[in-house]
Amino acid sequence: MSDTILELKDVEVVYSLKEKEVKALERVSFKVEEGEFVSLVGPSGCGKTTLLKVIAGLIDFASGEIMKPEDFEIGYVFQEPTLLEWRKVIDNVVLPLEIKGIDKEQKYKKAKKLLKLVGLEGFEFVYPKDLSGGMKQRVAIARALIYDPELLLMDEPFGALDVPTRLKLNSELNRIWLRTNKTILFVTHNIQEAVFLSTKVIVLSRRPGRVKKIVGIDFPRKRDLKLLDREEYLEKVIEIRKIFGKG
Numbered sequence: 719m720s721d722t723i724l725e726l727k728d729v730e731v732v733y734s735l736k737e738k739e740v741k742a743l744e745r746v747s748f749k750v751e752e753g754e755f756v757s758l759v760g761p762s763g764c765g766k767t768t769l770l771k772v773i774a775g776l777i778d779f780a781s782g783e784i785m786k787p788e789d790f791e792i793g794y795v796f797q798e799p800t801l802l803e804w805r806k807v808i809d810n811v812v813l814p815l816e817i818k819g820i821d822k823e824q825k826y827k828k829a830k831k832l833l834k835l836v837g838l839e840g841f842e843f844v845y846p847k848d849l850s851g852g853m854k855q856r857v858a859i860a861r862a863l864i865y866d867p868e869l870l871l872m873d874e875p876f877g878a879l880d881v882p883t884r885l886k887l888n889s890e891l892n893r894i895w896l897r898t899n900k901t902i903l904f905v906t907h908n909i910q911e912a913v914f915l916s917t918k919v920i921v922l923s924r925r926p927g928r929v930k931k932i933v934g935i936d937f938p939r940k941r942d943l944k945l946l947d948r949e950e951y952l953e954k955v956i957e958i959r960k961i962f963g964k965g
């Protein structure tokens with residue numbers, strides 16, 4: 719039995735816009751076990767980013783409970799790579815440690831290891847402008863891992879990439895997840911991507927986002943792109959698409 723690392727109970731988020739209030743999330747409840755890969759899927763504007771932000775403590779929630787261990791480190795990969803253009807790749811990766819005042823040698827050693835893990839060995843000293851979109855997201859993943867976070871939040875990290883690059887990064891993310899034993903909460907509106915990567919898919923409704931259904935994906939954890947042609951994979955995609963489609 720794994721341990722629950724994160725639990726949400728009836729979480730509601732309301733944004734105040736001038737005189738108007740917008741309810742973004744309604745009674746959202748789910749659990750994430752240690753080492754799981756959980757995807758959140760739902761239509762545009764349903765509250766996926768809001769959900770990650772509230773878990774990371776970047777915004778407040780109006781009611782409900784969020785239970786996570788104390789001193790819990792969270793890594794965050796944003797919808798855009800958000801790299802600092804004037805810093806070399808390695809200096810972007812060490813940025814979170816720099817803020818914490820970790821010594822230089824230790825920082826660079828760790829960053830080099832992570833850049834190797836994400837397939838960017840040899841690109842440590844180039845500037846972001848010389849990288850493709852996929853490579854920038856790899857840098858953002860390395861940067862998010864530098865704290866050695868217990869939980870990695872990823873907000874549509876591959877949404878802007880072309881299909882072959884996205885598939886390649888999906889397969890690499892599966893390898894990185896297994897290599898690092900991280901717990902990952904991953905936002906996407908691509909159902910194929912969610913089924914390929916996850917141990918569990920949480921389907922959200924239109925705004926205000928509610929949990930419509932939680933679907934377990936019990937394929938072996940180590941996956942390769944051949945899975946995409948398998949019948950059991952396609953059945954899961956269709957099952958989730960049907961739930962997704964209903965309102």
Ligand SMILES: Nc1ncnc2c1ncn2[C@@H]1O[C@H](COP(=O)(O)OP(=O)(O)OP(=O)(O)O)[C@@H](O)[C@H]1O
Pocket residue numbers: 733734735740742760761762763764765766767768769907925
């Ligand atoms: N700071 C804010 N103030 C007011 N309303 C907001 C704010 N941020 C988000 N919203 C609204 O809350 C709802 C949920 O937004 P959110 O960005 O979480 O959706 P999302 O599922 O991530 O969308 P997308 O798929 O487009 O990224 C949207 O209707 C959005 O307009």
Ligand SMILES: [Mg+2]
Pocket residue numbers: 766767768797873
């Ligand atoms: Mg979003």
